[in-house]
Each structure stands twice: as C-alpha cells, then as structure tokens.
Amino acid sequence: MSNPGNIVLIGMPGAGKSTLGIVLAKILNKSFVDADLLIQSQSDKTLQKIIDAMGPEGFIEVENAVLSGIEAENSVISTGGSAVYSDEAMRHLAGIGTVVYLRISYESLVSRLGDLQERGVVLKSGVGMSLRELYDERRPLYEQYAQITVDVDNLSITEAARKVAAATS
Template identity: 45%
Template structure:
C-alpha cells in the first residue's frame, strides 16, 4: 500500500463511517477520530443539544469551523454527515488524505437509522429524510476520491473492498 496519509470517511448518518472507520484504523495502524466527538468536546454539548439550543445551521457552522482547522495526520476520520456543507472544511480534510464516500441507498439507511428525529442530524426542522438524502448526494460525490457502495455488504466485506480500493 502507498504511504498512508489520512482517510476521510463521508456519507449519510447510518452509512457506517464510525463503525467501519474504527476497523479501518486498526487494520492500517492509524489513529481514529470522529469529528462529531470533536464538536461535542469543543461545545460541551451533544449534537442534538446544540441544535435544540440554537438551530441546525449553527451546528453546521460549528462543524465547518472544527473541520477547517483540524490537523489529523495519519488518521481515519469519520466526519459528520453534514461536513460536506463546508467547502473550507472539506478542502482542509482533502489536503490531509483520501476522501471516501460510503454510499448507501435511502432504503438501506432507513433500515439502519431508527432515531432520525433525535440523532442530532443537521437538517431543516421539517426536512424529510428523503429530501436530505437527495440534497447531500451531489455533495458527497463532489468531494469523494473513492465511492464505496455499501448496500448488501457486511462490515468485513466493506472493509475488504475499501482496503482493496485504497491499494489501487
């Protein structure tokens, strides 16, 4: 495998960024960080509390600030689903490594996410899951160096496929 920089995972909530990210970090002997944790540590609140205390746009702004200044060499980085709304943040992350879009169908995500309303997802109050999904797909594709379709794959299969794609 080429000299590894960072690997940045993007995708919808429920795509497996954190779960797959931990396994990938172990496999490649890299550090792992979830940018949602960086946001929560900085703010002293959960994502849902940030939204409740202000609004989803404030959460997106905070997320943008956090990822625009994060220095994460040799990390597997699990981003929040809304990281792609920050051009500056994504530019910073792209400079540090390869961006991988974990692509799942809306049906697959609905099977995986059971707490859509309380999960701390940065979306407009009345925005449906389907509308949010459609809105974000173009942004994920815009920033992705690699797109991994995760539908029908278990964790080990997704990990194996991603490792193979990273080597190529």
C-alpha cells in the same frame, strides 16, 4: 505535511462512517478520529443540543471550524453527515487525506436509521424534512467531494472496511 496518509470518510448518517472507521483504522494500523466526538468535546454539548441551541446553520459553522482545524496524520477521520455543507472544511480534509464516500442506497438507509431527531442530524430545511429529501439534498455533495466512492450496501462492516482499505491502498 505533503501527504499525511489520512482517509476521510463521508456519507449519510447510518452509512457506517464511525463504526466502519474504527474497523478500517485497525485493518490499516491507523489512528481513528471521530469528528462528531471532537465537536461534542470542544462544545461540551451533544450534537443534538448544539443543533437545538444554534439551529442547523449555527451547527454547520461549529462543525466547519472543528473540521477545518483537524491536524491528523496516519488516521481514519469519520466526519458527520453534514460535513459536506462546509466547503472550507471539505477542502481542508481533501488537503490532508483521501476523501472516501460511503455510498448507501436510500432503501438500506431506511432500514438502518432510527429516529433522525435522536441522532443529531442536521436538517437544513427544518425538522419537517424527510429522510428522502435529506438523501436527495446531500447525495450530489458527497459525489462532488469524493475522491473514491465505495458502495456499502449489503456488506458487513468488516467487508465494507476491507473494500475501503483496498480502494485506498
């Protein structure tokens, strides 16, 4: 597979990776792969149950194994927000597609996100970690791995998907 034609979406929880990914796949006539759902189906547990059972580091190992094993073609792949903690997985994903960072401001994130505990969000520094700390910890990682960055602030899902489609074509 020299160029499988995949688009890999990375970004914070709440940036719209899954929702936008589905719309983007329709616009570009690609398949859609939700990595979080792959992890859940392969583990037979919700993300939060995996985190509760194995801790953040254990979850990251599971996520790394699942992401590193993705063999997709002509697909939009939505990753979990914590995918960037796994260098091996990110190198694999960059090898099979174009990595697009859906950048969202901290302020927009606050208005979009409900309870982090309910979303199956990996808080590496423990449950006392604030959204601000999580944002500040992950942002440089998203920027490091991104081949294309698309600002999704103040855009509808469809507008953001069109912007990603234009940036990747």
